[in-house]
Structures are given as C-alpha cells and as structure tokens.
Amino acid sequence: MLKWQKNTKIIMESFSKEIYKAIYPDLTFERILTLRSLILERKDLFLDYNFYYENREELIVRSLTHAAAFSRFVQEYDLNASEQEYLSSFYPEMSVVTSIGYFKDSLYFLASNTQLSFYKHLIDTFQIIGSYSQSEIGGGSDLRKIETEAIYDPTKKVFIINSPTITSSKFWIGGLGLSTNYTIIIAKLIINEVDYGPHPFLVQIRNLRSHKPLSGENLGEIGPKMGLTSSDYGFSRYEFLSTPKSSLLDRFWQVDDEGNYRKTFEPMQMLNITHTIARVRTVKTFWVPLAYALTIALKYSYFREQFPSPTDPNKETKIIEYQIQQYKLFPALSRLYCMIFATQHIVGLMENCIDKLKKLDDSLFTEIYCLSSLYKAFVTTRVVEDIEMCRRSCGGHGYMMLSGLAVLYNNSLPACTYAGDNTVITVEMIKNLIMNKPEKIWNMIMMHNYSEGPIRWIYELTKSLLRKLDKKYQELKSRGLRNEEIWREKIQVEACALMEPLFLSVAYPYIKLTIENSPYFKELKILEDIFIACELKRHEANLRLLGISDNEWDFYQSKCLDHFKTLAENSLFYIEAFMIPEEALNSVLAKSNPYEEMLWTSKLLNPINSSKIHKKLGHNFRPKL
Known part of the structure; x- marks a missing residue:
C-alpha cells in the first residue's frame, strides 16, 4: 500500500481545501x-x-x-x-463555454452600465450567445492593422459595418462558426470620413429564433485544425451591415446623434485591456489541462510495471520507482502548484485594474499589461511542454487517443498563439520594461532582498540579462538607430531569453508567501525546492558564468533528487487533491486496470473492427488467379 493511502479522508480533504482556496477564493x-x-x-x-x-x-x-x-x-x-x-x-x-467567457469578460468591461442593464439578463439566460471578433485574416489581432469599418450614418443614426478587403475578413473567431448570435466586432470608427481608430461594436449576426445569418453577413466555420477539434472557429465578412447606434460599446467613448465624438481613454489602450483580460483568464484556468495530464500519467506510473526488481527478480518494478520517470513528472507537478500560487496575484491585480479603469484611473495599466504578457507566455509554454512529457512518460500507450493525453496536448497548444503569440508578446513586454522601466516591476527585480538560497541566483541572472539588454539598447540608440529598427532587428532573441527568469523573479514572492502561510508548509516546501532547482537546471550555463560554485550547485540538485524519493511515495496525494473524477478524465490509462479498458475499447468501439474483412479493402487481399 502506498503511503499516501494511509492518510485519512480528513487530511486529504483538508489538503484539497487548501489548494482550492488558492484557485477559487x-x-x-x-x-x-x-x-x-x-x-x-x-x-x-x-x-x-x-x-x-x-x-x-x-x-x-x-x-x-x-x-x-x-x-x-x-x-x-x-x-x-x-x-x-x-x-x-x-x-x-467544451470550447463554446470558453468563447462565451471571453465574450462576457470583454463586454462587461467595455459596455456602459446602461448597456449592461439591458444585455446582462439576456446573456445570463443564454438568449445571447456571444463571441469576440478582433482577429483578421491579414493582420491577425494587431489593432493597428484593423481594416473592418464602422461608418456612422447620422441621418439614420446607425453604423454601417463593412469589410472593404479580403484581408479585413474576420478569422479565427471562437464560436462564430456555428454557435453565436452576437459578436463584439472590432472595427475602425469612421465619422464624416475621419478615422478614429478601432472601437468595439456589439452586433447581432444571427436571427434569435431561426439562428440564420442576417442580411449582409457572410460567415461560416474555418475548418479542421490541429487541436480544438470540436470548436467552431469562424470567419465573417460584412457587406454594409446596418446596426443601431447603441451597438457602440460606450463606457470610455461616445458618439452623439449628430456624430460628435468624445473619449475618456485612447481606444487602443482599452482594447489592449481586453486582450489582457483574455491572457489573465487563460493563465487562471490553465492549471486544468496540466492537472488532468498529471493525474493520468501518475496513476498509470503507479500501475505499470517494467523489468525485474533489483531486490526480487520475481517481482516487476513499478515505473514510478525509476528516477528518470520521476524526473519527467515531478518537476511538472511542482510547477503546477507553484503556477497556481503565483496566479493569485495576477488575477487580483487584473480585478483591481478594471475597477480603477471604470473610475477613470489607469495607474495600473502598464503593470498589468506587462505582467499578463509575462505570465501568459510562461504558463502556456511550460504547461504544453509538461503535458507532452506526461504523454512520453506513458510510453506507447500515451500515444493512443484513448489515453486522453493527445487531446489535452492538442487543445492546449493553441494557447501559445491565441491572445498574442508568446514570442511576440514577450518582446513587446520586454520592450516596455526596458524603455519605460515601470517602477514596481523594475524595483522588484533590481532591489530584491534574497541574499541566500537558490532563488537568489534566479534574481542575479534576471538582473544580469536585463542590464546587458538595457546596455545594448542604449548603445544602439546612441548610434542613431530608431526604436522600431532596434526592436525589430537587433535584440528580439535576447528579449525572449529573459522570459523565464523574469517570470520567476516576479512570481516567486507570491509563491513563497502562499507556501509559508499554509498549514501544509512542509509538504508544499518540497514542491517549491523542486521547482526552483529544476528552473536553475534550465539556465545552468548562464549561472555558471555568474559564479555559482560546484558545491552549491551539487547541493541544490542533490536535494531535488532526494525530494523525488519522497514524492515517489506520496505524489498521488498531491495530484488526488484536485479531486478530478474518472468521468472527466475520460482516459483508459487512469482506470484501475488500464489493460482491460484498452483491449475492450479497441475491440468493441473501434468501427474498423466492425467486420472481419473491411468491405472496402477485402477484395484487394483475396488470392489472385
């Protein structure tokens, strides 16, 4: 019997309670x-x-x-x-629910209180099913390249939505293909031939009774994708579609009946916040696919036996006992917990920023814009890597669709691209950091007070890379190069190299605080030690140049491996704390006897096995005279 199973139900529930308090406060x-x-x-x-x-x-x-x-x-x-x-x-x-979530987040931020009082009940009762239409086939989600037009007609008091070019076609819009009847269209506001830039318009696109597209609509589903197979991502083109003046979501800008325009904030800034909200939502919920993948991989690792035990040749060894299996799974388990603890801060900051913006205070804008990009880039990149490692840890069986791991991977991978490609938003974030040096983020890194322990080396690495990049930027500026040229051609690679250590430097105080205040400090400190040691390992070459000694390096890595031995006896305790039921996992590898599950599903559910000789292939294999 595994040691984790000796813990009473009360202890297990208490630990689960601690984890869910961090996820859903x-x-x-x-x-x-x-x-x-x-x-x-x-x-x-x-x-x-x-x-x-x-x-x-x-x-x-x-x-x-x-x-x-x-x-x-x-x-x-x-x-x-x-x-x-x-x-x-x-x-x-269930991607439809996710798309509605992004739609609601954007609407509740951009719509005025008057508009929300009208729409909220319709949305809450699912009479309005919405999507968010920003990305275009030519310019992607780049607000500066939005081509769709919203032309105001003061005589009829309506906006005319039009797609003037092929490249202005909306594309990659979640839920638009089949599901939604309303969408928030990001289009250039044009009044009396003056372009005021991109603005949001809540537009009905399908009849609420028949669900047929409205006149002036040309929309559909974009087709098969690498992942998110069941999602209906859509395209749309608008041919002079008329929509009421009230369609303009007007919390931060207004157009009166005569066409006079006024604004409280720059539209580009506020629309960037909608992407920021989407990034924070992604970060907040991205623990789910990794927790699923680890649950499947760890359960299978405790079941699967391979090769004779060194102490008893008649007994097979569980693969979780092999150090290399532990090295595949335990760093991912530690990252799962530490990312959850770090996420609390960014979610709270986002909520505070939205509240302030609604009161016309943009003091948190730069901080949340930078940090949401940083968190999104780190979390999605590492979760995708870890899910793939979970699949590999299950050997050939992990490659089956029935393992559930392939679906988790394929559905998680697009997150590295949507709401901003990870490399692009990383470069933009580092550019903001170097050029503007936002005080709170800059001081958090440059004035840290960690003088001992492994985390100090992460801070030293971050400071070193930031200073080198800042110095190079200043030198290029002194030679007369323009900012656009510098950030496009000269220092993008160095900027991307900063992403991981910068995230660790920013997130660690919140990870540390959560663990120190937990009644399960001892259990969680093991995960923190593994997390930091494995992150150090990824940057060993740079840390050696900074001067970390062989003795100190060996100490941290040896301590990590010692923790692996502890986790080998207790890792199911950590992953069972998430209480993910078998019904949700939908994986043959997570069953108590996966071999039986694999065999009967392959035999009975696979339509290829419905006949002894496949009707379309059998004649090809009959003996020829």
Whole structure:
C-alpha cells in the first residue's frame, strides 16, 4: 500500500481545501464539494470513449449539445460566475463555454452600465450567445492593422459595418462558426470620413429564433485544425451591415446623434485591456489541462510495471520507482502548484485594474499589461511542454487517443498563439520594461532582498540579462538607430531569453508567501525546492558564468533528487487533491486496470473492427488467379 493511502479522508480533504482556496477564493470548499456532487449525477454532461472515434461534425455537435446542457444546469441551480468557472474545469473540450467567457469578460468591461442593464439578463439566460471578433485574416489581432469599418450614418443614426478587403475578413473567431448570435466586432470608427481608430461594436449576426445569418453577413466555420477539434472557429465578412447606434460599446467613448465624438481613454489602450483580460483568464484556468495530464500519467506510473526488481527478480518494478520517470513528472507537478500560487496575484491585480479603469484611473495599466504578457507566455509554454512529457512518460500507450493525453496536448497548444503569440508578446513586454522601466516591476527585480538560497541566483541572472539588454539598447540608440529598427532587428532573441527568469523573479514572492502561510508548509516546501532547482537546471550555463560554485550547485540538485524519493511515495496525494473524477478524465490509462479498458475499447468501439474483412479493402487481399 502506498503511503499516501494511509492518510485519512480528513487530511486529504483538508489538503484539497487548501489548494482550492488558492484557485477559487470566492468559493467555500463545502460549496465546491456540493457542486462536484451535483455535476457527477449528470452523466449527460461528460464525455465517453466514443468521443475518440467521432468525426469532426459529430464532435462539434457533441460540443454544442454539452454547452446547451451546461447552460441549462447553470440556470437550474442559478450558479454565479465563480461556480460556473469551477464546473467548467470538468470540460476541457467544451470550447463554446470558453468563447462565451471571453465574450462576457470583454463586454462587461467595455459596455456602459446602461448597456449592461439591458444585455446582462439576456446573456445570463443564454438568449445571447456571444463571441469576440478582433482577429483578421491579414493582420491577425494587431489593432493597428484593423481594416473592418464602422461608418456612422447620422441621418439614420446607425453604423454601417463593412469589410472593404479580403484581408479585413474576420478569422479565427471562437464560436462564430456555428454557435453565436452576437459578436463584439472590432472595427475602425469612421465619422464624416475621419478615422478614429478601432472601437468595439456589439452586433447581432444571427436571427434569435431561426439562428440564420442576417442580411449582409457572410460567415461560416474555418475548418479542421490541429487541436480544438470540436470548436467552431469562424470567419465573417460584412457587406454594409446596418446596426443601431447603441451597438457602440460606450463606457470610455461616445458618439452623439449628430456624430460628435468624445473619449475618456485612447481606444487602443482599452482594447489592449481586453486582450489582457483574455491572457489573465487563460493563465487562471490553465492549471486544468496540466492537472488532468498529471493525474493520468501518475496513476498509470503507479500501475505499470517494467523489468525485474533489483531486490526480487520475481517481482516487476513499478515505473514510478525509476528516477528518470520521476524526473519527467515531478518537476511538472511542482510547477503546477507553484503556477497556481503565483496566479493569485495576477488575477487580483487584473480585478483591481478594471475597477480603477471604470473610475477613470489607469495607474495600473502598464503593470498589468506587462505582467499578463509575462505570465501568459510562461504558463502556456511550460504547461504544453509538461503535458507532452506526461504523454512520453506513458510510453506507447500515451500515444493512443484513448489515453486522453493527445487531446489535452492538442487543445492546449493553441494557447501559445491565441491572445498574442508568446514570442511576440514577450518582446513587446520586454520592450516596455526596458524603455519605460515601470517602477514596481523594475524595483522588484533590481532591489530584491534574497541574499541566500537558490532563488537568489534566479534574481542575479534576471538582473544580469536585463542590464546587458538595457546596455545594448542604449548603445544602439546612441548610434542613431530608431526604436522600431532596434526592436525589430537587433535584440528580439535576447528579449525572449529573459522570459523565464523574469517570470520567476516576479512570481516567486507570491509563491513563497502562499507556501509559508499554509498549514501544509512542509509538504508544499518540497514542491517549491523542486521547482526552483529544476528552473536553475534550465539556465545552468548562464549561472555558471555568474559564479555559482560546484558545491552549491551539487547541493541544490542533490536535494531535488532526494525530494523525488519522497514524492515517489506520496505524489498521488498531491495530484488526488484536485479531486478530478474518472468521468472527466475520460482516459483508459487512469482506470484501475488500464489493460482491460484498452483491449475492450479497441475491440468493441473501434468501427474498423466492425467486420472481419473491411468491405472496402477485402477484395484487394483475396488470392489472385
């Protein structure tokens, strides 16, 4: 029996309570248990193994069916936003709900209180199903290259939405292909032939009764993708579509009936906040796919036996006992926890920033804009890497779709691109940091007070890289090069190299604070030590140049390996704390006897095995005379 199984149910629930307090601070643990119990009674809300054999049209229909059932469940129990967010963690494949989340976040920020009083009930009751239409086929999500036009007609008091070019076609719009009946269109506001730049317009695109596209619409689904197979990403073109003047979301800018325009903030700045909100939402929820992947991989690692035990040749060794298996999975487990603890800060900062902006105070804008890019780039990159490592840790069986790991990987990978490509937003963030030196972030790194322990080397590395980059930037400026030339051609690679150590330097105080204040300090400190040691390992060459001694280096790495031995006996305790049910995992490898599951699903569910000789292939293999 594994040591983690000796812990009482009370201890296990207490540890789970501690973790969920960090993820969902607005929900009591008792409420989480109640919601979990309610959702587990609804078998129609979960996937099954047939999911892996369905074609794309069947997958999309399944996703929409689940979304509809989920909306009914939300209304039945009158669930608030935090409760919906928790229950969404049971559905890593239900992209319609995710798209609606991005839509609601943007609308609640950009719409005036008067507009929200009209739309909120329609949205909460799912009469309005929305999407967010910014990305265009030619310029992507770059606000400066938006071509779609919204031309104000003062005689009719309407805006005319028009796509003047092929490159202005909206593309990669989540939910637009089939699901949504409203969308927030980002278009250039044009009044009396004056271009006021991109603005948001809430536009009805489908009839609320028949769901048919409205006149002036040309929209559809973009087709198969590498991941997110069941999602209906859409394209749209607008041919002089008329929409009421009230369509302009006008919290921060207004147009009167005569066409006079006034603004409180620059539209570009506020629309950048909507992307910032999307990045923070991604960071906040991205623990889910990694927790799923680790649950599958760790359960299988405790079940799978390979090669004779060195102490008993008649006994096979569980693969979790091999150091290399531990090295694949335990760093990912430590990162999962530390990223969750770091995320609390960025979520709170985002909420404070939105509250301030609604009061016309933009004092937190630069800080949240930089940090959301940094967090999003680090978290999504590392989660995707870790999911792939979980798949590899399961050997050939991890390559099966029925393992659930391939779907988790393919559905997580796009996050490195949407809401801003990770390399692009990293360069933009470092550019902001070097050129403007926002006081709070800059001082956090340059004036840290960690004089001992492994984390001090992360700070020293970050300071060293920042100073070198700053020096190079100043030298290039002194030679007469323009900023655009410098940041486009000269220092992008060095900027990207800063992403990982910079994240660690910014996030570590919040990780440390959460762990120190936890009643499970001892258990969580093990994860912190592994996390920092493994991050040091990724930057060994630079740290050697900074002067870390062989003795100090060996001490940190040896301590990490010692912790692996402890986790080998207790890692299921850490991952079971997330209470992810088998119904949600939908993986043969997470079952108590995965071999039986694999065999019967392959035999009975696979349509290829429905006949002894496949009707379209059999004649090719019959003996020829």
